[in-house]
Amino acid sequence: xxxxxxxxxxxxxxxxxxxxxxxxxxxxxxxxxxxxxxxxxxxxxxxxxxxxxxxxxxxxxxxxxxxxxxxxxxxxxxxxxxxxxxxxxxxxxxxxxxxxxxxxxxxxxxxxxxxxxxxxxxxxxxxxxxxxxxxxxxxxxxxxxxxxxxxxxxxxxxxxxxxxxxxxxxxxxxxxxxxxxxxxxxxxxxxxxxxxxxxxxxxxxxxxxxxxxxxxxxxxxxxxxxxxxxxxxxxxxxxxxxxxxxxxxxxxxxxxxxxxxxxxxxxxxxxxxxxxxxxxxxxxxxxxxxxxxxxxxxxxxxxxxxxxxxxxxxxxxxxxxxxxxxxxxxxxxxxxxxxxxxxxxxxxxxxxxxxxxxxxxxxxxxxxxxxxxxxxxxxxxxxxxxxxxxxxxxxxxxxxxxxxxxxxxxxxxxxxxxxxxxxxxxxxxxxxxxxxxxxxxxxxxxxxxxxxxxxxxxxxxxxxxxxxxxxxxxxxxxxxxxxxxxxxxxxxxxxxxxxxxxxxxx
Numbered sequence: 001x002x003x004x005x006x007x008x009x010x011x012x013x014x015x016x017x018x019x020x021x022x023x024x025x026x027x028x029x030x031x032x033x034x035x036x037x038x039x040x041x042x043x044x045x046x047x048x049x050x051x052x053x054x055x056x057x058x059x060x061x062x063x064x065x066x067x068x069x070x071x072x073x074x075x076x077x078x079x080x081x082x083x084x085x086x087x088x089x090x091x092x093x094x095x096x097x098x099x100x101x102x103x104x105x106x107x108x109x110x111x112x113x114x115x116x117x118x119x120x121x122x123x124x125x126x127x128x129x130x131x132x133x134x135x136x137x138x139x140x141x142x143x144x145x146x147x148x149x150x151x152x153x154x155x156x157x158x159x160x161x162x163x164x165x166x167x168x169x170x171x172x173x174x175x176x177x178x179x180x181x182x183x184x185x186x187x188x189x190x191x192x193x194x195x196x197x198x199x200x201x202x203x204x205x206x207x208x209x210x211x212x213x214x215x216x217x218x219x220x221x222x223x224x225x226x227x228x229x230x231x232x233x234x235x236x237x238x239x240x241x242x243x244x245x246x247x248x249x250x251x252x253x254x255x256x257x258x259x260x261x262x263x264x265x266x267x268x269x270x271x272x273x274x275x276x277x278x279x280x281x282x283x284x285x286x287x288x289x290x291x292x293x294x295x296x297x298x299x300x301x302x303x304x305x306x307x308x309x310x311x312x313x314x315x316x317x318x319x320x321x322x323x324x325x326x327x328x329x330x331x332x333x334x335x336x337x338x339x340x341x342x343x344x345x346x347x348x349x350x351x352x353x354x355x356x357x358x359x360x361x362x363x364x365x366x367x368x369x370x371x372x373x374x375x376x377x378x379x380x381x382x383x384x385x386x387x388x389x390x391x392x393x394x395x396x397x398x399x400x401x402x403x404x405x406x407x408x409x410x411x412x413x414x415x416x417x418x419x420x421x422x423x424x425x426x427x428x429x430x431x432x433x434x435x436x437x438x439x440x441x442x443x444x445x446x447x448x449x450x451x452x453x454x455x456x457x458x459x460x461x462x463x464x465x466x467x468x469x470x471x472x473x474x475x476x477x478x479x480x481x482x483x484x485x486x487x488x489x490x491x492x493x494x495x496x497x498x499x500x501x502x503x504x505x506x
Contacts, residue, residue, distance in 0.1 A: 031063035039081020062122035063092030067254035096128035113192030115283035130420035137181035152229035155246035189215035221379025315397035319408035403437035
């Protein structure tokens with residue numbers, strides 16, 4: 001019988017019945033609330049429980065995005081969350097299932113990126129149909145970002161966005177079996193800020209039992225002390241003549257807080273003397289090491305065995321920072337790259353080690369390499385080392401394939417391949433397309449996706465575990481190979497460095 005004649009699927013959850021829709025061979029449920037709207041008495045609080053609903057709730061469309069600069073819902077201007085357009089009900093998740101009922105399929109829960117500032121599970125590039133078609137239940141999640149989710153606010157718990165993710169994972173444990181999923185085989189995966197959140201979850205006691213495997217794609221290595229996060233929040237609140245307390249910020253509409261955040265972000269480079277190297281990042285927010293919910297930046301807890309029972313896949317793209325800088329800037333001077341090396345390279349001789357290891361590169365190329373290493377590549381590699389030290393299983397990868405001459409294998413390219421949402425026509429007709437890239441796209445996309453699904457299903461993606469003496473790494477290029485970690489020059493420079501919580505400089 002054709003899918004057009006099927007009855008729209010209905011599933012009973014713990015809080016009520018939801019009705020999704022069939023899209024080809026996949027049942028899709030969108031906009032299912034997993035926590036109470038985070039406004040009114042719940043503003044800046046840990047996520048609260050969902051109220052039960054009567055009847056059948058339509059789950060055919062994505063829920064509204066959480067407050068962020070691009071949001072146009074009434075909640076952005078509302079005080080105390082009194083908005084009549086439904087835009088308060090933003091803590092929702094979405095499910096793609098190829099087999100409803102008692103199938104017991106592995107579950108993959110996607111945590112989107114977006115600089116801890118933005119993002120929505122309704123992004124069409126995060127469509128879960130291809131992954132579901134490969135044999136898993138795919139779940140994606142909205143969580144609070146920006147001030148609402150990550151600012152350090154007196155009287156509020158830190159890392160509210162990550163607490164939202166944990167609440168969504170608890171919802172999955174309680175409800176996913178009815179959608180065909182196995183709550184005992186849950187993989188959480190995410191990229192960029194989403195990966196940074198997952199690395200934090202690996203170190204957080206509240207995550208125990210919520211997932212069994214984790215895929216960390218291009219994690220930023222920035223975790224902030226309460227003092228540094230507090231200084232950033234104070235600067236944002238000061239834009240509005242307020243202090244960073246629940247009492248003073250709760251009456252302020254979200255739109256005013258996003259505007260104040262943008263103002264602080266624009267002047268962040270001028271704060272380097274006090275805020276340190278986090279000012280080169282494209283965001284004022286990162287997870288806060290509060291010593292309670294997040295006891296420490298993730299490398300030390302993992303080395304101590306905090307995630308030894310979690311199978312881990314971690315990696316990065318080759319040209320991570322290219323997304324933010326564009327093609328290496330040939331206007332960067334030797335003096336400017338010296339400043340970058342002094343701020344970011346490991347001491348005491350990291351700057352000279354970079355110049356020796358990468359002799360022949362231009363100042364712009366060298367600046368991009370050290371920024372990629374400091375912000376993404378080396379934090380990921382050190383996370384793998386920490387997981388191995390702690391007795392856990394870990395695999396590593398690098399994406400070196402690209403279709404774009406200028407951007408290379410840049411930040412965010414990997415998730416487009418895994419979801420299969422990079423349009424072949426965009427690749428084929430791009431004016432800066434690499435010859436032959438369009439012919440390679442479908443193969444590398446299927447290969448990465450099948451490896452991710454195999455890992456979620458078995459914990460074994462198809463290559464040997466990482467160990468410091470071999471550093472076996474899957475390298476996704478025009479052809480896929482497995483060999484030693486490819487960024488050996490950078491690895492040596494950072495080999496004795498300890499990534500840790502970022503703090504105020506003064």
